[in-house]
Amino acid sequence: MPRVLITAGGAGIGRAMGHAFDAAGYDVWVSDLNAQALSQVPSHWRTSHVDVINEDQMAALFEDISNDWGGLDVLCANAGVAGPTAAVEDIQLEEWQACVSVNLDGAFLAVKYGVPMMKAAKSGAIVMTSSTAGQYGYPNRAPYCAAKWAVIGLAKTLAMELGTFDVRCNVICPGSVIGDRMEGVLQREAQAKGMTRDQVYQGYASGTSLGRFVEASEVADMAVFLSGPASGAISGQVIAVDGHTVNPDPKAD
Known part of the structure; x- marks a missing residue:
């Protein structure tokens, strides 16, 4: 069976x-x-309690994978945090360093220790989770963007x-995904802008051609596609799963 590691896989998009x-x-x-989140995933999944910005822990994780699995076919570098919502x-x-560290250093450490197994096997797929914030500028989100x-x-x-x-690497840019993290963003942005939570929500939703938030499962389906043989000629691509963002600045109507 093919083998996949997903960082931040205990909840949300990762789960x-x-x-x-x-x-x-x-x-x-x-x-x-989050150890509690790990305790709630299916019992047949393998789990590791790891901080993605702790290099020793990340090195140990990939050593465990090498010892137990003998290799790795797919790496989903998915860990991220929203960071502060405020004027620069x-x-x-x-705050800046904490946000950049998890989102960028965590991805770097995942590939630093995962890539050698893929290079040795001369095959593999890497899927990195960015965001539509990695394609557009968003006000009050400087570290995250x-x-x-x-x-x-x-x-x-x-x-x-x-x-x-023969190792491919692609990026998924989720839009506004239904879940706890986005709910926190809505609440903080509403406070920063003197708006209600529902006004901010409507601003995000109306900024897409589909007029809705994205389900985590829709992002996950893209990750599976980008990891399999049907996408064998796709590499170095940035694919948004966002309901087609047409106005990246979330303002209420």
């Missing part, structure tokens, strides 16, 4: 990816910083670097 890969016949291994002059350096743009640059570089080893 949805786990279910989608499981249904597609993959062995699933998820890591997460009101963001503290520590900067990190998610950088994830795309990393992925495009990896596609060039790893192509001769």
Whole structure:
């Protein structure tokens, strides 16, 4: 069976990816910083309690994968945090660094330790989770946007670097995904802009041609597609799963 590791796989998009890969016949291994979330995933998934920005823990995770599985076919570098919602002059350096670290350094460490197994096997697929914030500028989201743009640059570089080893790397840019993280963004943005939560929600939804938020399962289905043989000639691409964002600045009507 093909083998997939999903970072931040205990909840949200990561857990949805786990279910989608499981249904597609993959062995699933998820890591997460949230031990409680890991306790709630299916019992036949392998789990590791790992902080993606702790290099020792990440190195140990991939050593465990190598020892137990003997290799890795798919790596989903999915970990991320929303970071602060504030005007750039009101963001503290520590807040900036914390957001960039999880979103970018976490992705870097995942590929740093996952790529050698794929290069040795001369096959593999990497799927990195960015965001539509990595394609457009969003007001009051400077650290998150900067990190998610950088994830795309990393992925495009990896596609060039790893192509001769038959290892592909692509990026998914989710839009506004239904779930706890986006709910937190809505609440913080409403407070920062002096709006209601529902006004901010409507602003995001009306900024897409489909007029709705995205389901985590829809992002997960794209991850499975980008990892399988049907996408064998697709690498270095940035694919939005966002209901077609037409106005990235979420203002209420």
